[in-house]
Amino acid sequence: MSDVLLIEDDAHVREALCQTLELADLSVVQAGSFLAAEPRLTRDLAGVVLSDVRMxxxxxxxxxxxxxxxxxxxxxxxLTGEGDVPSAVRGMSEGAFAFLEKPCDPDALVDTVRRALSLRRATLEARRARGAQEGGDAAARILRGTSPQSQALRDTVRAVGRAAGPVLIHGEPGTGTSKVAEVIHLLSARAGGPFVKRAAPALDAASLEEALRLAEGGSLFLDHVEALPRGLQHRLPEEEGARLLAATNRDPATLLDVLEPDLFYRLEGLRVHIPSLRDRPGDIPVLFAHYLASACEQADIPVPTVPPEMQARLMAGEWRGNARALMNHAMRYAMGLEERTGTPRAGLAERMRAVERSILVETLERHGGQASAAARDLDLPRKTFYDKLARHGLKPEDYRDE
Structure with missing residues (x-):
């Protein structure tokens, strides 16, 4: 872990700043540009950022x-050139911790960094304490359902959370492997550390190393672990810095065909199976009511009634997409796009507003709260995209994976 992430495009200035900080016993990671530094800008960054303005x-x-x-x-x-008052004013108004002129007085630089670092450490410690406090009932709070199967799942997750070692989570698409992994993390001794989520098919050697570094002291969740390139699998069995949580939609019995034996048998030790909705139909009305209330809250519209015949149809459904399919159905029902027996439909303007909001929410979720990627996906100018977010009371940071 580093104390300072230093971004400066001038190599000579960067080396001088680094030397000043290291002489004060501060560890530094250097980057020559925003693009080089961006992967390290995470919610769990244990240090502070020191950056030049003009790059x-x-x-x-x-x-x-x-x-x-x-x-x-x-x-x-x-950091900026001497006398650049407008930049200083802008930086402070946009939330910079401090603004320093180059060339920096070494004592002022070190003092400012230490004050920022002290604040950062206090913030992260408070988060860790809050996370540990909230983790105790995470299984009941996040894994909903009243059926015996859901109760058994919660009991298993609590036991696995208290244990140590890698975990294999398996279930059909849409059953919530990511949510179960997060609960296991919250219930573990690593709850105060980071929870880093990555899609195994998208990893290469560099991105895997980066993920392992970011997850140090916490948990690394690899979705679709069966697609992890074989050339990278040897990196995981020896990893001690982060707890490995892996998920698959495949039958675990077939994983030896695609995973190295060392990795397979490590994951085999602790296994969590998530039952499909077809296996627990009694949970479907409970889950639908929860998703419906959430969709209506997001769209700022009243929650419609669900007549008994509708509940019967829900329980009889196949729901091949499991919770994800049920969630989508609840969203359509909330917006009046599904027939509501005995319930007045919303007006056109209200329904169009709800549709736009649901599209924004779905896009932010799909891109992990990355506003630029979401705006590009929707083919919207950045300002228009942010105007729409403000109109619907949405914040990109609320949809980031933490």
Whole structure:
């Protein structure tokens, strides 16, 4: 873990700043541009950011904006040329921790960094304490359902959470493997550490190393572990810095065909099976009511009634997409796009507003709260996209994987 993430495009200035900080017993990671630094800007960054303002391409203000969206509590110290008052005013108004002129007085630089670092450590410690406090009932709070199968799942997750070692989570698509992994993390001794989620098919050697570094002291969740390239699988069995949580939609008995034996047998030790909705139909009305209330809250519309005949149809459904399919059905029902027996339909303007909001929410969720990617996906100018978010009371940071 580093104390300072230093971003400066001038190599000579960067080395000088690094030397000043290291002489003060502060550890430094250097980056020559925003693009080089961006992967390290995470909510769990244990240090502070020190960045030049004027850099080619994405400047320090862009970096400040990204850092604020990733974590509003992440201290960012900006550097600029002597006498650049407008930049200083802008930086402080946009949430910079401090603004220093170059060339920096060494004592002032070290003092500012230490104050920011002290604040950062206090913030992360408070989060860890809060996470540990909230983790105790996470299984009941997040894994809903009243059926015996759901109760058995909660009991299994609690036991696995208290244990140590890698975990294999398996279930059909849409059953919530990611949510179960998060609960296991919250119930574990690593609850105060980071929970890092990655899709195994998208990993290469560099991104896997980055994920392992970010997850140190916490948990690394690999979705679709069966698609992890064989050349990378040897990196996981020896990893001690992060607890490995892996998920698959395949039958575990077939995983030896695609996983190295060392990795397979490590994952085999602790296994969690998530039953499909077809296996627990009694939970479907409970889950539908929860998803319906959530959809109506997001769209700012009244919750419609669900007549008994509708509940019977829900329980008789196949729900091949499991919770995800039920959630989508609840969203359509909330917006009046499904027939509501005995319930007045919403007006056109209200329904169009609900549709737009649901599309924004779904896009933010799909892109993990990355506003730029979501705006590109919807083919919207950045300002228009943010105007729409503000109109619906949405914040990208609320949809980021933490």
């Amino acid at each position: 080619p391409g994405r400047d320090g203000f862009h970096l400040l904006g990204v850092a604020r969206r990733v974590d509003p509590d992440l201290p960012v110290i900006l």
